[in-house]
Amino acid sequence: MTLPTLHLYLAAPRGFCAGVDRAIQIVDMALEKWGPPVYVRHEIVHNKFVVDGLRRKGAIFVDELEQCPDDRPVIFSAHGVPKSVPAAAAKRDMVYVDATCPLVSKVHIEADRHYQAGLQIVMIGHDGHPETIGTMGQLPDGEVLLVETEKDVSDLTVRDPQKLAYVTQTTLSIDDTAAIVSALNERFPAIVGPHKEDICYATTNRQLAVKQIAPQVDALIVVGAPNSSNSKRLVEVASKAGCNYAQLVQRANEIDWRSLKNIRSVGVTAGASAPEVLVNEVVEEFQQRFSVTIQKVETAQENISFKVPKILRQS
Numbered sequence: 001m002t003l004p005t006l007h008l009y010l011a012a013p014r015g016f017c018a019g020v021d022r023a024i025q026i027v028d029m030a031l032e033k034w035g036p037p038v039y040v041r042h043e044i045v046h047n048k049f050v051v052d053g054l055r056r057k058g059a060i061f062v063d064e065l066e067q068c069p070d071d072r073p074v075i076f077s078a079h080g081v082p083k084s085v086p087a088a089a090a091k092r093d094m095v096y097v098d099a100t101c102p103l104v105s106k107v108h109i110e111a112d113r114h115y116q117a118g119l120q121i122v123m124i125g126h127d128g129h130p131e132t133i134g135t136m137g138q139l140p141d142g143e144v145l146l147v148e149t150e151k152d153v154s155d156l157t158v159r160d161p162q163k164l165a166y167v168t169q170t171t172l173s174i175d176d177t178a179a180i181v182s183a184l185n186e187r188f189p190a191i192v193g194p195h196k197e198d199i200c201y202a203t204t205n206r207q208l209a210v211k212q213i214a215p216q217v218d219a220l221i222v223v224g225a226p227n228s229s230n231s232k233r234l235v236e237v238a239s240k241a242g243c244n245y246a247q248l249v250q251r252a253n254e255i256d257w258r259s260l261k262n263i264r265s266v267g268v269t270a271g272a273s274a275p276e277v278l279v280n281e282v283v284e285e286f287q288q289r290f291s292v293t294i295q296k297v298e299t300a301q302e303n304i305s306f307k308v309p310k311i312l313r314q315s
Contacts, residue, residue: 002291004264005264005292006263006265006286006292007264007292007295008266008283008292008295009216009217009266009268009295009296010269010295011268011269011299012296012300013206013301013302014223014269014270015272015275015276018202018302018306019101019104021305021306022078022306022307022308025308027044027059028057037058037072038058038059038060038072039067040061040062041081042079043061043077044099045273046224046273047224047275049250049251049274050273059075065088072095073097074097075096075097075098076096078104079100079134080134081100081130081137082134084137085137097311101170101306103170103200104131104134104170107168107169107170108135108138110195111165112139114167114192119165120143120160121139121143121144121145122146122158123135123145123169124167124169124184125168125169126172131169131170131229135167149180150180161188164190164191166181166184168181168194168198169199170198170203171199171228172229173237174203174204174207175240177199181193201304202230202272206270207233209269209297209298209299210234210238210267213297214237214239214267216267217263217265218260219245219246219259219263219265219267220238220245220246220267220269221255222234222247222270223268223282224270225250226248230271231272232248235247235248238267247259250278252282266286268283
């Protein structure tokens with residue numbers, strides 16, 4: 001039987017970013033240094049495949065610090081935590097390692113700097129996302145106001161419109177965030193923005209690659225988790241950039257083949273917390289069903305890496 005032909009556009013960059021690489025390495029090094037079990041507060045990164053792999057090695061994932069014993073190490077996820085969490089761990093004399101992505105930590109430092117300067121902070125982010133909770137938890141209640149949409153900006157009640165600054169979650173849509181920033185600047189002309197863009201390089205790069213591919217393909221598959229903000233944004237970016245059908249899948253077995261019945265071209269990318277092995281799995285599944293020609297679409301090169309915390313580098 002002759003397989004139908006398919007042109008597959010493979011996005012680059014895709015998959016793991018430096019912050020995710022570092023977070024996973026931190027758990028691996030902690031298990032090597034202290035032996036299992038090592039506790040991790042929340043998913044270290046938003047990917048079931050990664051979390052399940054670390055669980056098999058001896059990591060125990062919990063929702064709150066109260067679920068961790070005093071005598072075992074605990075790791076805080078890459079998304080960051082409120083200041084109250086490491087303070088509670090220190091009070092219990094726990095060994096803890098903070099795996100917060102340095103680019104998220106940059107936003108924390110920025111928010112604190114604005115607060116020290118007497119400014120109230122507006123955070124552009126998603127309500128309930130761990131990164132948003134962590135960033136807002138760096139400062140006292142009421143000092144960080146959350147907005148998710150342009151309408152939220154118009155409804156905002158601030159202490160002093162002349163003393164405001166804004167920060168953003170690192171994994172947002174570039175275009176959506178730009179619209180909200182524009183609304184903030186229009187309503188509060190004195191508002192202070194970040195010294196450097198808060199949306200991280202990896203989020204930006206993956207979105208730009210999707211924008212280039214989307215108009216050329218009949219469908220686009222994003223490999224990532226349903227609770228991964230940057231993965232969900234890739235689906236949205238693809239749709240807005242002209243792709244008729246974009247689907248988020250965790251594994252190849254989740255692909256909705258009925259929706260791809262008559263396609264002749266497809267794009268494949270992955271969110272920043274999805275490992276390359278899962279991208280390969282998706283590509284191989286297409287190769288089982290089609291006669292595939294693969295074209296790599298590279299819009300940027302990434303060579304960033306972050307050091308692990310000193311406590312793990314000490315013998």
